[in-house]
Amino acid sequence: MKKKVVSLVMIATMLMSMTACGGGTAKRDENQTDFTVVGGQSALSPGYDDNEVLNKLLEEQGINITWNTMSDSLEEQVNIQIAGGDLPDAYMGVGFSNYDLATYGDDGTFIDLTDYINADTMPNLSRILEEHPEIKAAITMEDGSIYGLPSAEQMGTAGIGKDEDYSIFSVPQFSMINKKWLDELGLEVPSTLDELHAALEAFKENDMAAKTYGAPAGSTIPMSTGFDQWCWGQNIFYAGFGFTNWINDVCNDLVLNSDGKVDFVCDNEEYRDALTYFSDWYKEGLIDQEMFSQDDTQLMAKCQQGYVGVSTWWYIEELMGDYAEDYVFLPVLTGPDGTKYEGQSNVTIRTGGGTNSGNLSVTSACGNPEALLSFYDKWYEPETVMQLQYGPIGVYFKDKDENGVWNSITEEQAKSEFGKGAGELKSYYEVAGPKLILSDYYSSTFNMEDRAVERLTDLYDYWMPQVKDTSVYPIDCVFTADELETIDTYKTDFENAVSEQEGLWIKEGGPTDEEWNAYVEKLESTCGMQELLKAYQGAYDRYKEAM
Numbered sequence: 001m002k003k004k005v006v007s008l009v010m011i012a013t014m015l016m017s018m019t020a021c022g023g024g025t026a027k028r029d030e031n032q033t034d035f036t037v038v039g040g041q042s043a044l045s046p047g048y049d050d051n052e053v054l055n056k057l058l059e060e061q062g063i064n065i066t067w068n069t070m071s072d073s074l075e076e077q078v079n080i081q082i083a084g085g086d087l088p089d090a091y092m093g094v095g096f097s098n099y100d101l102a103t104y105g106d107d108g109t110f111i112d113l114t115d116y117i118n119a120d121t122m123p124n125l126s127r128i129l130e131e132h133p134e135i136k137a138a139i140t141m142e143d144g145s146i147y148g149l150p151s152a153e154q155m156g157t158a159g160i161g162k163d164e165d166y167s168i169f170s171v172p173q174f175s176m177i178n179k180k181w182l183d184e185l186g187l188e189v190p191s192t193l194d195e196l197h198a199a200l201e202a203f204k205e206n207d208m209a210a211k212t213y214g215a216p217a218g219s220t221i222p223m224s225t226g227f228d229q230w231c232w233g234q235n236i237f238y239a240g241f242g243f244t245n246w247i248n249d250v251c252n253d254l255v256l257n258s259d260g261k262v263d264f265v266c267d268n269e270e271y272r273d274a275l276t277y278f279s280d281w282y283k284e285g286l287i288d289q290e291m292f293s294q295d296d297t298q299l300m301a302k303c304q305q306g307y308v309g310v311s312t313w314w315y316i317e318e319l320m321g322d323y324a325e326d327y328v329f330l331p332v333l334t335g336p337d338g339t340k341y342e343g344q345s346n347v348t349i350r351t352g353g354g355t356n357s358g359n360l361s362v363t364s365a366c367g368n369p370e371a372l373l374s375f376y377d378k379w380y381e382p383e384t385v386m387q388l389q390y391g392p393i394g395v396y397f398k399d400k401d402e403n404g405v406w407n408s409i410t411e412e413q414a415k416s417e418f419g420k421g422a423g424e425l426k427s428y429y430e431v432a433g434p435k436l437i438l439s440d441y442y443s444s445t446f447n448m449e450d451r452a453v454e455r456l457t458d459l460y461d462y463w464m465p466q467v468k469d470t471s472v473y474p475i476d477c478v479f480t481a482d483e484l485e486t487i488d489t490y491k492t493d494f495e496n497a498v499s500e501q502e503g504l505w506i507k508e509g510g511p512t513d514e515e516w517n518a519y520v521e522k523l524e525s526t527c528g529m530q531e532l533l534k535a536y537q538g539a540y541d542r543y544k545e546a547m
Contacts, residue, residue, distance in 0.1 A: 029367030033063045038078065039092035041069040044427040051431060053387045061375040069093070069432075082109055087365040089372060093432025096148060096358030098141065098478050105147040110361045112145040116373045124380035125149065128436065135436075137546035138476030139357035148357035149376060149434035153389070155353060157460040159442030160453055164464075168456055169352025170472075171463045172246060173236040173312040176319075180326035181208040181309055192334045193240045193277070196310070200286040203309040213306035213323070223281075223310040224288035224302055227506075228252070228499055231314045232296055234278070234287075239345045240335040241274040246350045249475045251487075252495045254536060255348050256473040260544070262536045264529060265348075266498045267520050270341070275502060276510025277336060283509070292503055315455050329458070332466040347467045354475035360434035380436055382445040389437060390446075391429035396422075397446065406446040477539035486535045490528030497527050 041047060048054055048067040058065060068088065070077065078094055081087070082104065096104070104110045119126050129136040129150075139150045158165035177196075181203055182189060190196040200222035202208075209215035225234045230247045238244050243265045245253045253266040265271050281287045288294070288302075302308050304321035313319035316327050335341025360376055362369050379385055383393075383406075390396045390408065397406040398413065414422040442448040464470075479487065501519055505511050511519065523529040 027367060030370075032366075032368035033371065034066070035063060035090065035366070035372055036066045036068065036088040037090045037092050038068045038081070038088040039094055040074045040432040041071050041093070042427045042430050042432070043071040044424060045069075045071070045430065046428070048431060051429070053384070053392050053429075054431060057375060057378050057384070061371070061378070063371055063375055065375075087363040089366040090360060090362045092360050092434070094358060094361075095356065096361060098357065099481065099484050101147040101358060101361065102141050102143075102481065104361070105141065105143075105145055108364055110147040111364055111366070111369060112147065113149065113362065113369075113373065114144070114146045116369055117146065121370050121374050122377035122380075124377050125436075128380060128438075132438070133547045134474065134476065135355050137543050138355035138474075138478065140546050141478060142480050142542065146357070147361055149360040150355050150357055150436055151359040151434050152353060152355040153435070153437045154439045155442070155448065155452060155456075156439035157456050157464075158439035159448055160456050160460070161443050162456075162460050164460075165439050166349070166459060166464055166470075167352040168452065168459065170349040171236075171347060171459060171467070172231045172314070172350055173233060174231075174315060174458065174463070175236050175312045175330040176310065176316050176327045177330045178203075178208070178309045178323075178326050179328045181212060184208070184212065189328060189330065190333060191331055192337070193237070194337050196237075196330070196333055197281065197286065200281070200309065201284075204286060208309060209307045215306050219305075219307050221288050221302060221308045222286045224294075224299055224308045225291055225312050226294065226296065226299060227292045227503055229296070232299060232312050232319075234291070234312070236312055236347070237278070237333065238271075238274045239332045239347045241270045241277070241341050242335075242344055242346045243268070243270055243274075244346075244348045245271070246348065248473075249351055249354065250473055250477075251491055251532065251536065253498055254473055256471045256540065258469050258471045260540070262473060262533055262540060264523075264533065266502075267523055267529070272511060272516055273339075273341070275505040279506050279509050282506050292507070315451070315458065329462055332463075345466075346469065347463075349467055349470055349472050351472050351475040355436075359432065376434060379434055382438075382441045385435045385437055386441070386446045387429075388431045388433070389435050390426050396425060396429060401447065405444065408446065408449075473536070473540065474543060477536075477543045479535065479539045483535035483539055486528065486531050490532050494523065494527040494529060494532060497522060 047069055074094060078091060087109065101110065105112065116122060117126050117129065135150050139146050139148060141147060155168045156165040177189065179189065182199060185202050185206065187199055187202060190199050203220055203222040207218060207220045209220040210217050226232045227234065228247055233247065235244050235246055243255065245265050248254055253264045254262060255265055256262055299311065300319055303311055303319050306323050310330070311319060317324045320327050332345045332347055334343050334345045362372060366372060379388060386406065387393060396409050398409055400406055409422055409425065411422050414420055414425045418425055420428065
């Protein structure tokens with residue numbers, strides 16, 4: 001989809017240069033109160049004409065908006081429209097990339113919003129950007145301009161009242177072990193990789209699934225995960241070698257060091273040693289032989305039949321089903337005895353919950369940006385964005401708790417009153433556009449769902465105390481056109497080359513010196529490793545400067 005959108009942008013730009021219709025400066029009309037907005041909507045949405053939340057805001061602002069929204073073929077239609085030069089006053093909920101924003105900003109199609117984000121026109125957003133410079137950095141282009149308003153749905157530990165705000169995505173894989181099996185074998189919960197190895201051997205030798213749960217003989221799988229999967233991969237176990245190579249929103253295997261320098265872990269000796277170590281586990285049958293081919297439903301089926309001793313998932317209950325009470329979290333395990341990694345562990349936290357600036361852009365056709373942007377500034381009030389995201393008070397939000405925080409409708413209430421599930425009801429009322437839900441809104445304005453509260457509590461109380469360095473590469477970095485071209489050229493081939501070799505070395509034994517040297521040379525000479533590092537470092541340095 002990304003290449004498709006970029007190609008359409010290029011076509012649109014060429015057509016605009018021929019027709020000279022797309023850019024330019026609009027004639028100012030401070031009396032303009034009627035606007036046209038083109039944008040997206042949910043497939044279940046009836047459109048925005050009768051949306052009570054929007055209509056109330058429009059009445060308060062004293063303006064009218066003609067909504068031209070669609071759920072299908074939005075990007076293609078918008079790019080064709082821009083190429084023809086027949087611009088609305090604004091585009092909403094399109095999801096323009098930073099490349100799109102910079103392109104359309106440079107040619108004059110979109111106006112720079114910087115001067116409008118002030119205490120008079122946009123007091124809510126102005127205050128938020130002062131309090132959250134990272135959001136301002138995420139929407140500021142290389143030239144210092146802002147061509148789109150911020151959108152984000154943050155979910156972090158601040159939302160459950162914690163002092164530090166960690167994204168719910170920080171540690172995606174919660175590792176877990178069958179404590180009942182350990183107890184029956186007289187074993188403690190492992191704290192090192194070697195102790196886990198011994199426990200897995202005991203699980204296999206004693207066929208614990210058959211012994212404890214009456215499963216078919218030989219059905220015990222000591223440890224089962226996916227390979228390099230988001231919340232159900234093996235990556236958390238690499239922490240004993242000093243790293244975790246998460247599946248990343250930015251680039252797989254990319255880490256930010258505490259000194260502000262970006263690096264890849266996949267060419268480090270620690271990475272090589274980890275693959276050699278775990279290849280022995282695979283050869284011994286302690287790791288599921290289907291880890292490279294199974295999907296998440298197959299893993300879940302094995303776990304919920306009581307076959308699996310150790311696994312990873314978003315949280316225990318969903319993966320282990322009826323056997324969940326028999327499992328406990330594994331701690332972050334330290335490295336093997338007798339090696340330079342003994343006693344060492346390090347979890348690299350993962351980014352998540354990024355800010356998007358492509359969901360509201362004002363075009364050069366708009367004669368009165370102040371009035372339109374003042375209307376959108378009201379979207380940044382916590383109780384308003386709550387309703388634009390989920391549905392109006394009295395429909396999706398029924399009552400408040402003892403702290404004055406709104407409770408959402410239950411599944412049973414939604415079906416009884418509206419004939420729809422809660423998720424379907426949300427999609428019906430949801431408005432696409434510049435909505436910014438900060439983490440603390442969940443504790444001050446409306447309650448998040450119970451299982452998110454549970455996971456964030458586990459993250460904060462159990463996992464984050466084991467993380468030594470909370471440096472993380474921000475998903476919100478803004479890249480230049482040249483950097484995006486570099487990433488587009490190399491990223492996929494680089495990630496594929498690393499993943500393929502990682503899998504082979506786990507299955508077939510760790511790399512020889514000759515294989516390792518050839519692999520590193522390939523990453524350098526063919527897969528653009530240094531070029532990628534330069535692009536990610538440049539974007540991060542500008543992000544820090546903008547902060």
